[in-house]
Amino acid sequence: MSNFFAKSAALMAAVAFVTTPALAGGTHSNADKPEIGAPGKAAHADRVIDVSLTDNAYSLDQLSVRDGETITFRLSNDGEFLHEFNVGTPKMHQAHQDEMMEMLDSGMMSMEKKPKGKGHADPNSILLEPGETAEFTWTFAKTESLEFACNVPGHYQSGMVGTVSFDGEVAPTGEAKS
Template sequence: MKIKRTILSSAASITLLAALTFGSAVAFAAGSHDESHGHKSAIGAPGEASEVSRTIEVKMFDNYYEPEEISVKKGETVLFKITNAGEFVHEFNIGTAETHAAHQEEMMMMVEHGVLEADKINREMMKMDMGNGKTMEHNDPNSALLAPKEAAEIFWKFADDGELEFACNVPGHYDAGMMGELTIQ
């Protein structure tokens, strides 16, 4: 599947602007942003630096990735070096289409609470207690949330099966096409 580069469309821009300005009708449910981003055994597990077989550099732009597709081998441990080269906040998240859909709701909640703005992240607010000791910290091993010009690394060991994507779940970005296919050979 070839992923085409998509600049944030007018509709997606309006959606993101409305979400950032006014919030959304998504009901607030005290949940943890630091759980269930798809880092279950079906997609793999955090990798060890000593097991890395190769490094893949990923650049995030407004609103696409370079590269647009990634192929890995079963059981391979990859170091992803991720850079946000765009002017907006972006995310690199490894998961299934289903886990991305669930994560998008959590990301919308971050926007509604002022944690995410179009071009910055309030990392202190991420630590805010949402109830029952849950926070909106974005510290999952399969994901990096980056403000413009920030960089991060993810060490990931891929499972033997599963249909995966890498995606940006900032409101409006996935819908505008900011995702790519991750093939396990």
């Protein structure tokens, strides 16, 4: 009888070992996400771009980068609401908008305050409360349909999104739109 329990315990341990990594990924699995780049080091940045985040716009609406280029964005939330600077594809932004709506609906965050705890810890994104400034450094990998966007509920839909192109030409540093 003890042999039966030993075999059962071994089988249960094997099932747990195989399924746990698959379940742990949840909706944040990287298996279906394209390679968009990675966090960079400010000391190795090729450029620094100042970006103002307002209600609901960025001070630049497009960005031209080279594959492998590292850019430090000096971000300033000059609006009255919480804003995000997130690098991703349209599909990634849609999925993140759904997550942000869940955080808002659950009371984990508000339109003015960041999520409590570690609710927003994506490496390709940064949230800024009104009046807050921060730096965000990213090394870009050539990807079709890459954007920077704010995924706070309703902000993307009201135009807080910009395009990233990989035409090899380096764009001038960010300046306010007129």
